[in-house]
Amino acid sequence: MGSTLGRRLPVMADVAKEAGVSHQTVSRVLNDHPNVRSETRTRVLEAIDKLGYRRNLVARALVTKHSRTLGVVSFDTTLYGPASTVYGIEQAARAAGYFVSIVSLKSIDRAGVRDALDYLADQGVDGIVVVAPQRSAAEALADLPLGVPTVAVEGGEAGEVSVVCVDQVAGGRLATEHLLSLGHETVWHVRGPSDWLEAEGRVAGWRAALEEAGREAPRPLAGDWSPRSGYEAGRSLASMRNVTAVFVANDQMALGVLRAFTEQGVRVPEQVSVVGFDDIPESEFFSPPLTTIRQDFDAVGRHSIEVLVRQLEGGPQERERLVVPPTFVARVSTTRV
Amino acid sequence: MGSTLGRRLPVMADVAKEAGVSHQTVSRVLNDHPNVRSETRTRVLEAIDKLGYRRNLVARALVTKHSRTLGVVSFDTTLYGPASTVYGIEQAARAAGYFVSIVSLKSIDRAGVRDALDYLADQGVDGIVVVAPQRSAAEALADLPLGVPTVAVEGGEAGEVSVVCVDQVAGGRLATEHLLSLGHETVWHVRGPSDWLEAEGRVAGWRAALEEAGREAPRPLAGDWSPRSGYEAGRSLASMRNVTAVFVANDQMALGVLRAFTEQGVRVPEQVSVVGFDDIPESEFFSPPLTTIRQDFDAVGRHSIEVLVRQLEGGPQERERLVVPPTFVARVSTTRV
DNA sequence: TCGGATGTTGTTAGCGTTAACAATCAAGTG
DNA sequence: CACTTGATTGTTAACGCTAACAACATCCGA
Incomplete structure (x- = not known):
């Protein structure tokens, strides 16, 4: 038990004196140097234990x-x-x-x-x-x-x-191809902010999948990752007649989209299918539970x-x-x- | 522009030589010591700039x-x-x-x-x-x-x-008193894990509010903060006849409760009122948007x-x-x- | 028995900074 | 004009550690 008095913390030299060796030997023990007699090693370790010594990593960093x-x-x-x-x-x-x-x-x-x-x-x-x-x-x-x-x-x-x-592009493809495979004519997209590389990648994957399937890519709706921006995009989408599938660039915005659809009486998935991105812990419990792309x-x-x-x-x-x-x-x- | 060669990084002594002063004067400039002639100060600052010197905080920490x-x-x-x-x-x-x-x-x-x-x-x-x-x-x-x-x-x-x-207790009270003020006979509670102090505090606030109103406190349902545990609690609650108000110890579990209610055809808030805790960014967009206690x-x-x-x-x-x-x-x- | 290799320990010199003190110089005082 | 005062700068010594080298004992083979 180290004293809690104003006494200064023990340093390597204190341990050395206690163990009857040089401070360098203490350093060797601490750094697992091979050439230390095991009897010396135990003596040093005992001294360390007794004094409650802790190595000063700042001093160590200075030299190493x-x-x-x-x-x-x-x-x-x-x-x-x-x-x-x-x-x-x-x-x-x-x-x-x-x-x-x-x-x-x-x-x-x-x-x-x-x-x-x-x-x-x-x-x-x-x-x-x-x-x-x-x-x-x-x-x-x-x-x-x-x-x-x-x-x-x-x-x-x-x-x-x-x-x-x-691989954001692959993620965008996965989402879009899934929706196309379900028979949707095309897939709408609520994208992330334009200076985010992730947002760009997802857009690119979405666009590529649509092109390969020979479908027209609608104009993506802008979002900023927040549920609110998803909600606003959702209101726009709900007011359109021909929307049957939406790929939303993250789960939080997807939540907003779902909310807007619910408010407008658009039923998911009966009328519109929605895919998110991220797989946050919540998305399994959205109404309805959200199909999404998981990032590890x-x-x-x-x-x-x-x-x-x-x-x-x-x-x-x-x-x-x-x-x-x-x-x-x-x-x-x-x-x- | 500091050379990117194998040359070592400049130290205080290098700056001192460049400026024609002692390293201690450089130190004084760096530490805003008052007694440095302003002409000397600028000379030192120029040298610092020229050499691209950055102070070594590890050495500084060792001595200070x-x-x-x-x-x-x-x-x-x-x-x-x-x-x-x-x-x-x-x-x-x-x-x-x-x-x-x-x-x-x-x-x-x-x-x-x-x-x-x-x-x-x-x-x-x-x-x-x-x-x-x-x-x-x-x-x-x-x-x-x-x-x-x-x-x-x-x-x-x-x-x-x-x-x-x-003040978790106050939060638990706020939630419970709100529900009681709406006319509910009593309030059920989905609590957090028992070794969390926050969970205990919320339970205590909930219990105190019920007691003050002279109501019986039902047995709280156990959760672990996760949406899934909320979902399971929600299924239990949905199967009971007399539940009209639930205070859930966090918003994530509240999401699970809402999901379970939706699945079982229990309508919120028409049949059951739900209050969460935390005010996560998502809860405003739950279905329905969640009344909750915000922690700053x-x-x-x-x-x-x-x-x-x-x-x-x-x-x-x-x-x-x-x-x-x-x-x-x-x-x-x-x-x- | 001796030279050299090897194992074990100690001694000394930094690492780059700040603190403490000494030294110098200009200005003010009686 | 000698003498104190304060501002400015330099010199030296830590801080606690590791690296490099020196010193010594021990052991081996020739």
Whole structure:
């Protein structure tokens, strides 16, 4: 039991004196150096235990130049996607023996991302994961010569750095092809904000699937990921005669669409089929339960750390590009016409 | 433009040489020491700019004993509540000039919390915020002599440390009193897991409101916050004859309850009124839109940092207890009988 | 028995910064 | 004009750790 008096915390030298060895021997024990007599080792460990010694990682970082801390830059970790990704990153990082320092951006501008990166670099992180789903954030990675290994999540083509992402285009296709296979003439789309790469990818997949089937692509409706924007898009759609299938770019907006349809007396799936994107925990319990495209955020987080740690510990590597496939989840919001 | 060659990063001494001063003068400029001639200051700043110098915060932390980093321990930051709280904490911390290092716990046991705290203390954080909504986490704070100022969020009575929390009891009362005021004979309750302090508080508020009104409190139904557990509780409730009002301990479970009711042909609010808790962004678009109790997570995060920073910068203080009131949000899932 | 390889420990010198103190110089005071 | 005062700068010594090298004992084969 360490005394709680004003006494200063024990340092390596204190342990050394207690064990009757040099401080360097203590350091060797702590770092599992092979050449320490086992009898000496136990003596040192006992002294550590007795004094309640804890190694000062700051001093260690100063000399080793490694902090075993990774930085994470993300945007609005209140949203399910970013939150889940960051959670996956954090778990994977800890499993790999790293700490995680997080910066959640409020605004999305390039300068903000740059600041965050500088911020982390200053702090001495060994590597950085940037969850950069917006075009502007991805661009900020371009002017990034800061000597710290970096991985982008959802970072588009981002030139210099490795990228881990979900195949959004494939997801858009999955959703659209499913709806077409049910016999729908065409598929409407409520898209995400235009500066989000994910939104673009989903639009592209939707459009490609329609084209391949020889169908006309209607004009997509704009949304901003929020349930409210989905609600507004839903009201527009409900007022049109010929809408029988809608692919909504995320589950939250899909909820809004469902709500608008309910209010307008449009029945799902009897009159209109709806597909979402993300598979948030709630969507299974929407009315009706939502067919959607699942993103494995956990895998994305895990992979991003794998790639980063590989770069950290394996020296300079080829930059990688890792794509996680989305999966289709069938529920009752879609049925054969 | 700093060269990208293998050249080592510039240090204070390099700046000093470039500006023709001592490294200590550079340090003074960086720390806004008053006694530096303005002409010298500009010369130093120019040198810093020219060399692209960035101060090494690790070395600084070693000598000052302050890292300007705060630790945050939380449980499952995938959930809306914790995610929002942590987000609020992070924003407030950054505004106060602190970095944030986060540990998201997967399991809730006491040992896990202890480990996380040690982890952060080792890393040299100046202070710690523990988002400790479970009894076990709160208890882990008891054996916490680690010399680092700590604030608990939702930490119950937690003996030694300051606490910031939402008044859960008041929230439970608000929900229950609202339902009673609509004319319901009694109010059923779907509660959260028993080791969560928040769940207990809501139960207590619900029970108190019923007692004051002289009503019998039915046996609460158990849930685990998930929509699925709400769904199951909802099926039970739907099979009973005499249920006209339900207070559900969070919005996600309320979604499950609504789903179960819809499936069983129980109409909300015509036959049964439902109140949730949290006011997640989705609940306004449930079918029907959910009456709920809003928690200001942002304020909780902000206050916790305020309290912590006060302790950090003002020296040892009285431990504080700050309670944030919840607010009532009326929507269509409740109506007069 | 000796030279060299190997195992084990200690000594010394940083890492890049701030703190404490010393030194210098100009300005004001009696 | 000598003498204190305050502003400005430099010098030196930590902070607590690891790396590099030196020192010594031990063991092996020739």
